[in-house]
Amino acid sequence: MRAVVLDPNGRPELADVVEPSGVGELVQVLACGLCGSDVEKLGHASPAAVLGHEVAGVLEDGSYVTVMHRVPCGTCERCRAGHESTCDEFQQLRIDPGGFAERLRATHVVPIGAVGLDGIWIEPVACVLRAAERVASGRVLVVGCGAVGQLWVQVLRRRGDEVVVKDLRADRVEAAKRLGARVDDGAVNAAVVTAHGGLNDALGRVEPGGTVLVFAAPAEDVPVSVDTVYRRELHVVGSRSASPVHFSAAVALLPELDLPDVTTLPFERFDEGVELYRRGDALKVVFTP
Numbered sequence: 001m002r003a004v005v006l007d008p009n010g011r012p013e014l015a016d017v018v019e020p021s022g023v024g025e026l027v028q029v030l031a032c033g034l035c036g037s038d039v040e041k042l043g044h045a046s047p048a049a050v051l052g053h054e055v056a057g058v059l060e061d062g063s064y065v066t067v068m069h070r071v072p073c074g075t076c077e078r079c080r081a082g083h084e085s086t087c088d089e090f091q092q093l094r095i096d097p098g099g100f101a102e103r104l105r106a107t108h109v110v111p112i113g114a115v116g117l118d119g120i121w122i123e124p125v126a127c128v129l130r131a132a133e134r135v136a137s138g139r140v141l142v143v144g145c146g147a148v149g150q151l152w153v154q155v156l157r158r159r160g161d162e163v164v165v166k167d168l169r170a171d172r173v174e175a176a177k178r179l180g181a182r183v184d185d186g187a188v189n190a191a192v193v194t195a196h197g198g199l200n201d202a203l204g205r206v207e208p209g210g211t212v213l214v215f216a217a218p219a220e221d222v223p224v225s226v227d228t229v230y231r232r233e234l235h236v237v238g239s240r241s242a243s244p245v246h247f248s249a250a251v252a253l254l255p256e257l258d259l260p261d262v263t264t265l266p267f268e269r270f271d272e273g274v275e276l277y278r279r280g281d282a283l284k285v286v287f288t289p
Contacts, residue, residue: 195216
C-alpha cells in the first residue's frame, strides 16, 4: 500500500510500504488531517515513520470510524489526577502505521456514524473539550483564530462564556466574530493560547490570579515574562491530547459545530499541503489516499 513516509533526513515522500498485519482493526483511511504536531516532527521524527492521527476511516464491515493513536491507562495516579497524556501507557502508539497511509491497524477505534470525512475533526475537538475543563468560565481570551481557535470559540460559547479573540489576520478574526466572539482590549479572567508566540499576549490580558492555558507549542525564540506570572500570581497550565471520554463527547458534539474550511489534497501533494499550512494560506489541510 502507499503511505507518506519520512526519509533518512525526516522529509516526507510517497512510498510503497507493507500493509500492517498486527493486532487491531484494519481501517481503510478516507482522510487524515494535518496537525501542527505533525509539522513539528518533520525533520526530527525517526526515518520510515508515517505520521498522521486525525483519521476518518471505514472498517471492513462499512462502519465509519476514527482512531485513538494514544490511550491512557485510566487508573494510574497521573490519570486519576487528570493528566492522562503524561501516563506511561499513553506514550505507546496504538495505530500502525500513521494516518497518512491507505490503511492502518488500530487497537482503539471510535464509531462516528455517517459524518464521513468530517471525522478528521473528532480528535481536535476531543483535545479542546479536555483542555476546556482547565479553563475557568467567564470572560475568556482566545489567542489565535485558526482552525483550532475557531473550535475553541464555539466550545467556550456553548458553555456560556464571553469570548474575545486576538489574531494578526483580519480574515480569521472576522470568522471568529461570526461564531460569536468579540474583539476588545479589556481584561479577561482566563486565556487560551492556540498560536505560536501568543503566550505573552495572553499573560498581559489576564487579571491577577487568572489562568492561561497553553494549547500550542510556544515559539522557542519568544521570551516569556515570568515576572508577570510571579507578580500577578497567574496560573499557567498546559493541555495536550485527549482521553477516551472526550472522544465520545466530541462525536456527540461534532454535528452541532460550524466546522472550519478545509483544503483537501491527495498524498501526492503532501509537500504542497505542508507549505500551505506553514504560510497560513490554508485554514486546515486534509490529505486523502
